[in-house]
Amino acid sequence: MVKISLIYARSENHCIGRDGQLPWKLPEEYAHFLRVTRGNAVIMGRRTYEENNSELQGCRNIVVSRSDKLVLPANVSRAGSLPEALSLCVDLADKVFVIGGVSLYREALPKAQEVYETVVMADLEGDTYIDAFDFTEWTTEQVKTHGVDASHAFAFTVFRHRRSRVTAGQSE
Numbered sequence: 001m002v003k004i005s006l007i008y009a010r011s012e013n014h015c016i017g018r019d020g021q022l023p024w025k026l027p028e029e030y031a032h033f034l035r036v037t038r039g040n041a042v043i044m045g046r047r048t049y050e051e052n053n054s055e056l057q058g059c060r061n062i063v064v065s066r067s068d069k070l071v072l073p074a075n076v077s078r079a080g081s082l083p084e085a086l087s088l089c090v091d092l093a094d095k096v097f098v099i100g101g102v103s104l105y106r107e108a109l110p111k112a113q114e115v116y117e118t119v120v121m122a123d124l125e126g127d128t129y130i131d132a133f134d135f136t137e138w139t140t141e142q143v144k145t146h147g148v149d150a151s152h153a154f155a156f157t158v159f160r161h162r163r164s165r166v167t168a169g170q171s172e
């Protein structure tokens with residue numbers, strides 16, 4: 001059975017996007033995102049796909065959109081819903097990462113076994129905010145921290161949350 005993971009970066013006040021982009025430039029955080037997702041399937045909303053401007057290399061890319069007029073490269077699939085996107089991943093990859101945005105994170109969380117959450121140490125203004133998910137029942141480890149430097153205007157910490165026990169709604 002395919003394993004569902006979420007991966008996102010949020011500010012302390014849960015901002016994840018501004019004007020269709022990330023509200024920050026944090027090269028080491030983006031490198032972590034690429035490392036973790038590489039070789040897996042990635043499911044994203046249409047706006048998130050447009051932000052990336054291309055598919056993620058080394059991943060099976062699926063874009064969720066209600067529009068069947070969306071034009072995509074041959075190696076990127078469209079799905080009309082999250083369940084349809086997940087059904088396209090069966091037998092394609094061991095892990096499926098939901099990489100945004102807000103409504104897909106919300107819908108996928110009850111089915112997820114794992115969440116990579118980066119907390120960017122700042123309160124930031126934007127137009128896209130993720131829910132404050134409750135991980136108190138999950139097992140959490142701190143994966144990485146990075147301070148402010150010439151390339152990183154904000155410090156950040158990466159957490160990996162894993163479900164502590166099997167609960168209803170999980171896919172395994």
Ligand SMILES: NC(=O)c1ccc[n+]([C@@H]2O[C@H](COP(=O)([O-])OP(=O)(O)OC[C@H]3O[C@@H](n4cnc5c(N)ncnc54)[C@H](OP(=O)(O)O)[C@@H]3O)[C@@H](O)[C@H]2O)c1
Nearest residue numbers: 008009016017020021022045046047048065066100101102
């Ligand atoms: N910080 C992070 O980790 C992170 C991660 C991802 C994105 N972001 C940011 O978040 C913003 C984009 O996120 P967003 O939440 O606004 O948009 P989004 O979820 O990426 O895209 C929304 C669109 O996706 C499609 N969609 C979403 N859920 C669907 C569903 N259940 N069924 C069918 N179609 C569905 C619809 O496309 P159609 O309109 O074509 O039907 C919808 O209009 C950007 O600023 C991006 O940079 C940040």
